[in-house]
Amino acid sequence: MTLSDPFIQSILEKIDSPEVIGVGIVGSYARGQESKFSDVDVDIFVGKLPESEYDRYTLRYWDGRLVSLKYTLFDSELEALTNPRRAIWAVPGLQGMKIVLDKDGSLAELQKMAQKFDFSLLQPAADEFATEELMGNAEEAHKILNGLARGHESTVLYATWGLVKNMFEAVAVQRGIMIVSENRYFDLIQDSVGRDTKWVGAFRTAWGLDYASSQYQSRGPAALKLYRLTAAMFDGLIPEKHREVVKQTLKRIKEAGYE
Secondary structure (H helix, E strand, O other): OOOOOHHHHHHHHHHOOOOEEEEEEEOHHHHOOOOOOOOEEEEEEEOOOOOOHHHHEEEEEEOOEEEEEEEEEHHHHHHHOOOHHHHHHHHHHHHHOEEEEEOOOHHHHHHHHHHOOOHHHHHHHHHHHHHHHHHHOHHHHHHHHHHHHHOOHHHHHHHHHHHHHHHHHHHHHHHOOOOOOHHHHHHHHHHHHOOOOHHHHHHHHHOOOOHHHOOHHHHHHHHHHHHHHHHHHOHHHOOHHHHHHHHHHHHHHHHOOOO
């Protein structure tokens, strides 16, 4: 899609306002990988967000296409380049963005910054985030242990969902995996760790991707294994303030027979 595209022009006519700094097309349309089912992802950079949270992200059907409208504070997107959790999503999007409106050139400058982005500068913060997640998800591990002991399916499945999701994000951030598309999120992380590793095997069972893991009695223990393997992966990074919580959680997992 280009600025001269009549469909793009119709979008700009609908969304432009004095608060709009620039507009970019991201996602599959920016990459030239769209299909008839793809939505048109429109990032609208503003100096002030719409008052209604609903209006900050919404969907519209225009001219037979699903259009995703996301309003983003320009300064917030700039700040994302200094936050490892946000950067793994923001940087690829900015790098591949097709700019269709840039009133003062600031959007082009932001894109240049993204193109020069160096994740190594954020590695200490990424390590800290990852170990914080590991420590914080000790609670989810305990909930899984409790649910398995009580034979309570909902407890196990909900805690498993949270733990697996958070361990995935911890690994993605710690490794600085750039998420070029949310559709490839799971692939990128599995490929990074290694498809034939125990970590990926535990993830696939806990997430219910294998036929044999459809029951909570299989998924819960697999999530506990994923926690243990993630703790081993981050062992050299865990600060003293978090080590006791992680250590005691691993001890509980072992005592319950879920090694």
